[in-house]
Amino acid sequence: MVSAPTHAPIGYLLHLADNALVLGQRNAEWCGHGPILEEDLALANNSLDLLGQARLLYQHAAALINNDADLAQRFLHLQGARVEGRLTEDTLAYFRDTAEFRNLTLLELPHHGPLAGTASGDRDYATTIARNFLYSALMVLTWQRLQTSADAQLAAIAAKSLKEVRYHLRHASDWLVRFGDGTEASHARAQTALNHLLPYCQEFWTGSEAETQATNNGTGVDLPGLKTAWDALVDDTLNAATLARPASDGHVTQGKLGVHSEHMGFLLAEMQSLARAHPQAVW
Template sequence: MSNRFFEYLLRLGDDRLVLGHRLSEWCGHGPILEEDIAMANIALDLIGQANLLLLKAASVENAGRDADALAYLRDAREYRNALIAELPRGDFAFTIARQFLFSAWALRQWEALASCRDADLAGIAARAVKESRYHVRHSAEWLVRLGDGTEESHARAQDALDELWRYTGELFLTDAIERELAHEGLAADPSAFRSAWQKDVDDVVARATLRLPAVEHWQQGGRTGLHTEHLGRMLAEMQVLPRTYPGARW
């Protein structure tokens, strides 16, 4: 059980760590001061969730690695995040559209995990539900304003959805690991909340006067370590300090 649970905790933690880092890249570059702070807040929420999840993963693995070792000393092939999290931050519309698609999914996932049989994971979920609810509200309201805004903001928001939609299928993929853990009450089965998520997305996309594109080929691979070219470069920047100065403190 423990190997499978470790693997699952890595998936949960890596989604948040990688997306949190992508979002943190906006710090100092936000379109307005207020939004700069808002994005940094959400990034910190996600990195905080990742910290708790990787701490838990490290204790489940029980192999002498701590959360920092998991975050800073794994290569891209060992990362288990969904591909949607690692895509470059793009323009503001792309960042908002991704945040909305991910957060709406993450909120449903956390709600399911709040009744997880593992007390630690259930506790992390109970706290994260509140944070995610705000992430959904913030990104949804922005997506509506961009989609139903000016010609340019509408076009950019639609481009973002057209690019991102093919990455959402991976969020609902399950393998034997997740199915068995879900059966044991330790994981959230995403098929149980797929239609609710789809309705959340449809409602906001309609309010935003946008449309979801047809998809011929769904992108996937992150859960087994097959990532886009972008993750390696992101990790190089994220990990440079602990890898250059092992054990550095301040």
């Protein structure tokens, strides 16, 4: 008798997909605004990589939902946006509301540091680079482990994504070192970005129900077990950049539980508006 394949929990797949989609959206905001042409293209390619990862994960999640009547009941509110009665990657990306997204809060923050989402301010490339570095360091370790996931499709996605995120980490690390070991002004901006963003990384190590389920059935990664390796990656680069590692204690955000910052609603409104205005459109 052939045993049924093991699949990652839907919540876990959505967490991974939402992370990629939201950071891809943020990085894409640099398109046409990059500090130099080469970086304009680099961030656009980074965003395309993340969008591709999100698509594969949403496709996997949608197929599992469509094949399970009980799961499908949880997503009935998206029925108006379905194509022929079935969920797709588009319905999961464009027709869920803020509280239904499970991305890390770090990834939804605007590029201009601590300013509110409605404030005007120059884009800060140091904030973008620091965030990409902190997140990519996590995902290099995560995708590496997920290559042996009991969910064969997730393992295949991990193998593809690992190649991409290794480049993302190298790109962000190189620029962080340039900033930190560069001029007095670039060092100060990089340090300010790290001081602002590093506390949000506490959320990496706080578990969710979906992550616990994925770890227990062999489809996911025990993130707290990656902290030592992540710390080493971060510290090595910060030392090369002559940047100080700030304290990272304080309030722990809960984006992965659906509790988001005020910035998330603005981001989704911009990203989802066209699809929601024309829910049955075929592109």
